[in-house]
Amino acid sequence: MEKTNMGKRAHCLVLTYPAQGHINPLLQFSKLLERQGVRITLVTTRFFCNNLQTVPPSIALETISDGFDKGGPREAGDYKLYLKRFWEVGPLTFAELLEKLGRSKDEHVDCVVYDSFFSWALDVAKRFGVVGAAYLTQNMTVNSIYYHVHLGNLQSPLTQDEISFPALPTLHLQDMPSFFFNEDLGFLDFVVSQFSNIDKADWILCNTFYELDKEIADWIVKVWPKFKTIGPNIPSFFLDKQYEDDQDYGVTQFKSEECMEWLDDKPKGSVVYVSFGSMASFGEDQMEEIAFCLRECSSYFLWVVRDSEETKLPKDFEKKTEKGLVVKWCSQLKVLAHEAVGCFVTHCGWNSTLETLCLGVPTVAIPYWSDQQTNAKLISDVWKTGIRALVDEKKVVQRETLKHCIQEIMEGCEEMKTNAIQWRTLAVRALSEGGSSYENVKEFANQIYEIHKLHVLK
Numbered sequence: 001m002e003k004t005n006m007g008k009r010a011h012c013l014v015l016t017y018p019a020q021g022h023i024n025p026l027l028q029f030s031k032l033l034e035r036q037g038v039r040i041t042l043v044t045t046r047f048f049c050n051n052l053q054t055v056p057p058s059i060a061l062e063t064i065s066d067g068f069d070k071g072g073p074r075e076a077g078d079y080k081l082y083l084k085r086f087w088e089v090g091p092l093t094f095a096e097l098l099e100k101l102g103r104s105k106d107e108h109v110d111c112v113v114y115d116s117f118f119s120w121a122l123d124v125a126k127r128f129g130v131v132g133a134a135y136l137t138q139n140m141t142v143n144s145i146y147y148h149v150h151l152g153n154l155q156s157p158l159t160q161d162e163i164s165f166p167a168l169p170t171l172h173l174q175d176m177p178s179f180f181f182n183e184d185l186g187f188l189d190f191v192v193s194q195f196s197n198i199d200k201a202d203w204i205l206c207n208t209f210y211e212l213d214k215e216i217a218d219w220i221v222k223v224w225p226k227f228k229t230i231g232p233n234i235p236s237f238f239l240d241k242q243y244e245d246d247q248d249y250g251v252t253q254f255k256s257e258e259c260m261e262w263l264d265d266k267p268k269g270s271v272v273y274v275s276f277g278s279m280a281s282f283g284e285d286q287m288e289e290i291a292f293c294l295r296e297c298s299s300y301f302l303w304v305v306r307d308s309e310e311t312k313l314p315k316d317f318e319k320k321t322e323k324g325l326v327v328k329w330c331s332q333l334k335v336l337a338h339e340a341v342g343c344f345v346t347h348c349g350w351n352s353t354l355e356t357l358c359l360g361v362p363t364v365a366i367p368y369w370s371d372q373q374t375n376a377k378l379i380s381d382v383w384k385t386g387i388r389a390l391v392d393e394k395k396v397v398q399r400e401t402l403k404h405c406i407q408e409i410m411e412g413c414e415e416m417k418t419n420a421i422q423w424r425t426l427a428v429r430a431l432s433e434g435g436s437s438y439e440n441v442k443e444f445a446n447q448i449y450e451i452h453k454l455h456v457l458k
Contacts, residue, residue: 008105008106008452008456009037009038009039009452010037010038010039010110010111010445010448010449010451010452011038011039011041011107011108011109011110011111011452012030012033012038012039012040012041012109012110012111012112012113012448013041013043013062013097013098013101013109013111013112013113013130014026014027014029014030014040014041014042014043014112014113014114015043015044015064015094015112015113015114015115015118015121016042016043016044016115017115017117017118017137018044018045018047018048018066018072019278019279020278021137021277021278021279021349021350021351022115022117022137023044023048024233024351025137025207025231025233025234025351026042026113026115026135026137026233027042027056027059028233028234028235029113029135029205029207029230029231029233029441030042030059030113031056031236032230032233032431032441033441033444033445033448034058034059036441036442036445036446037445037449038445038448038449039060040058040059040060041059041060041061041062041101041109042055042059042060042061042062043061043062043063043064043094043097044061044063044064045063045064045065045066045069045072045086046063046064046065046066046069047066047068047069047070047071047072047075048072049061049063062097062101064090064093064094064097065089065090065093066082066085066086066089066090067082067085067086067088067089067090068082068085068086080186083190087120090118090120091120091121091123091124094120094121094124095124095127095128098112098124098125098128098130099128102128108455109128109130110130110131110448110451110452110455111130111131111132111133111202111448111451112125112130112131112132112133113132113133113135113205114132114133114134114135115135115137116134116135116136116137116194116195116198117137117190117191117194119193119194119195119196119197119198122134122197122200122201123197126200131202131203131451132201132202132203133201133202133203133204133205133444134194134198134201134203134204134205135205135206135207136194136204136205136206136207137207137350138207138350138371139206139207139208139213139350139353139371139374139375139378140206140208140213140216140217140220141168141169141213141216141374141378142177142350142371142374142375143206143220144165144167144168144216144219144220145163145165145168145171145176145177145374146177146191146192146194146195147195148165149188149192150192150195150196153165156179156180156181156185156188157180157181158173158176158180158181161173163175163176166219167215167216167218167219167220168216169377169378169381169382171374171377174373175373175374175376175377176373176374177191177370177371177373177374178369178370178372178373179191179370187370191370198224199224201226202226203226203228203444203447204224204226204227204228205227205228205229205230205444206227206228206229206230206231207230207231207232207233207350207354208229208231208232208354209229209231209232209426209427209430209431209435209436209437210229210430210436210437211426211427211429211430211436212357212383212423212426212427213229217229228440228443228444229430229436229437229440230437230440230441230444231354231430231431231437232354232355232357232358232427232430232431232437233354234333234351234354234355234358235333236431238333238336238337238355238358238359239358239427239428239431239432240428240431240432259302259325259327259330259335260334260335260338262302262325263302263335263338263340263341264340266300266340267340268339268340268342269339269340269341269342269410270299270300270340270342270410271299271300271301271302271338271340271341271342271343272294272297272299272300272301272302272341272342272343272344272345272406272410273301273302273335273336273341273343273344273345273361274290274294274301274302274303274304274344274345274346275303275304275330275332275344275345275346275347275352276304276346276347276366276368277346277347277349277352277368278306279349279368280347280349280368280369281308281309281368282309282312282368283312283396284312285394285396286396286397287309287312287313287314288312288313288314289396289397289398289399289402290303290345290397290399290402291313291314291317292314292399293399293400293402293403293406294324295317295323295324296399296403297403297406297407298407299342299343299406299410300323300324300340301323301324301325302324302325302327302330302335302341303324303325303326303327304326304327304328304329304330304332305326305327305328306328306329307328310328313326332352332355333355333359336355336356336359336361337359341361342361342362342409342410343361343362343363343364343406343409343410344356344361344362344363344364344386345363345364345366345402345406346363346364346365346366347366347367347368347372348363348365348366348367348372348373348375348376348379349371349372349375350371350375353375353378353379354427356385356420357383357385357420357423357424357427358423358424358427358428359424360417360420360421360423360424361420362385362386362409362413362416362417362420363379363385363386363387363409363420364386364387364389364402364405364406364409365379365380365386365387365388365389366389366397366402367388376388383419383423384415384416384419385416385419385420385423386409386416387405387408387409387416389401389402389405
C-alpha cells in the first residue's frame with residue numbers, strides 16, 4: 001500500500017487511562033492501526049508505566065503525570081482526591097508532551113486517540129491543531145445510559161422501576177450501572193463527564209462490533225455521525241489465528257502462573273473457569289459460598305483468586321486437588337480458548353464479556369459494580385449466552401443458586417451454547433477483511449494518512 005511505503009508514516013498518539021481494563025483494548029486497537037501502516041506511541045501515567053512488565057517493541061512509550069508518580073491511586077489514598085489532582089496535572093503534562101513531539105518533524109503527531117474518560121485530552125489536542133478520536137471502552141448500552149444522563153433525560157436517584165430509551169432493551173433497577181445507587185454520586189458524575197465535549201471529537205470509536213449492537217449503533221450514528229464500531233479489540237490469534245505473534249495484549253502488570261498443563265488433562269467441556277477480574281473484591285460470605293459451590297459441584301474448576309482476596313477463602317479450602325485448581329493469575333484468553341472449559345463464571349467486566357463472546361463460552365454472571373449489572377442483563381436476556389445468578393437479601397449468591405446455574409450450562413441448555421458460537425462467528429467476521437470493524441479501522445487509518453499528507457506538504 002502507498003501509505004506503508006511513504007518515507008514517514010502517519011503518527012498516532014494513543015492516550016490510555018491507567019487501568020488494565022482500559023489499556024488492554026486500546027493497545028489492541030493500536031495493533032490494528034499498525035497493520036494499516038500507522039505508527040503508534042502509547043501514553044500512560046508514569047506510575048503505571050513503571051509497573052508494566054512488557055511493551056510491544058514496535059510501539060513507542062511516553063508518559064504523563066497523574067500527580068502521584070510514585071504511588072498512583074494508592075499514594076493519593078482517596079480516589080476522588082486522585083481524580084481531582086489527575087485532572088489538574090494530566091492536561092498540563094499532556095500538553096508538554098505534545099509540545100515536545102511537535103518540535104520534531106519526525107515525531108509530529110497526526111492524531112490523538114484518547115480514552116473517553118479523559119475528555120480534557122480533546123481540548124488539549126485541539127489547542128495544538130491535532131485531530132482527536134474518543135475511544136469508548138464500555139458497551140453502547142452503557143454509553144447510551146450515561147449519555148442520556150448527560151442530556152438530562154435520566155437522573156439519580158432513579159424513581160422508576162422500568163427505564164426505556166430508544167434502541168435499548170427495557171431495563172430495570174437491577175440492570176442499571178451501580179453508580180446510580182451510590183450515596184456519593186462522584187463516580188456517576190465522572191463517567192457521565194466523558195460526554196461533555198464528545199460532539200467535538202473528530203471520530204467516536206467504540207470497542208464493540210456492529211452486529212452485536214446493531215440497533216443502538218444505528219440510532220447513535222444519527223446523533224454522532226462520526227461514530228464507528230472498531231471491536232472486539234482482543235488479540236487476533238483468538239479470533240482468526242492470522243497473527244501467531246498476537247496471543248496476548250502485550251502490556252501487562254502481572255506474571256503468568258502456569259495452569260494450561262492442568263487443563264490439558266481434563267475432558268472437553270468439563271471445567272468451570274471462575275474469575276472476577278483485577279478489581280472486584282467480594283466479601284468473605286460470597287467467597288465462602290463460591291468455594292463451597294465449586295467443591296460440591298460435579299465439574300472440575302479453575303479459579304483465579306488474587307493475592308488480596310486469598311485470605312477470604314475458607315481455611316480448609318485446598319488450592320490444588322484432583323478436581324480443582326486455584327491460581328493467582330492466568331492468561332484468560334488461553335483458558336477460555338481451551339477445549340476443556342465449558343463455562344465461565346465472571347463479574348461481567350466489558351473486556352471479559354467480549355472475550356467470552358469471542359471465544360464462544362457460555363457464562364454465569366455475578367456482576368460486582370459499575371457497568372457489570374448492565375452487561376449481565378445483555379448476556380442473559382439479549383444475547384442469551386448465559387445466566388445471571390440471583391442474589392439474596394444480603395446481595396450474596398448462595399452456593400445452591402450458583403450450583404444450579406453451573407449445572408444448567410454444563411449439563412444442558414444447548415441454546416446458550418449455540419448462541420455463544422453464533423456470536424463468536426459474527427465477531428470473527430467483523431474483524432476479518434471486508435467485515436464491519438475491519439472496514440471502519442481501515443477507513444480511520446486512511447483518514448489519518450490524509451491528514452499526515454497535509455502535514456508533510458506544509
